[in-house]
Amino acid sequence: MKKMASLLLVLFAIGLGGCNTMSGVGKDIEKGGEAVQKAANK
Numbered sequence: 001m002k003k004m005a006s007l008l009l010v011l012f013a014i015g016l017g018g019c020n021t022m023s024g025v026g027k028d029i030e031k032g033g034e035a036v037q038k039a040a041n042k
Contacts, residue, residue: 004036004039004040007035007036007039008032008036011031011032011035011036012029012032014028014032
């Protein structure tokens, strides 16, 4: 559980750092959510 929380935090930080617009934020959050889902399904 700690591993998944850490992964989510890192993805969220990268997403916030890499986007310039609100639509970019949505796309980054969506990709972060997909990564978390893939990690949870393993």
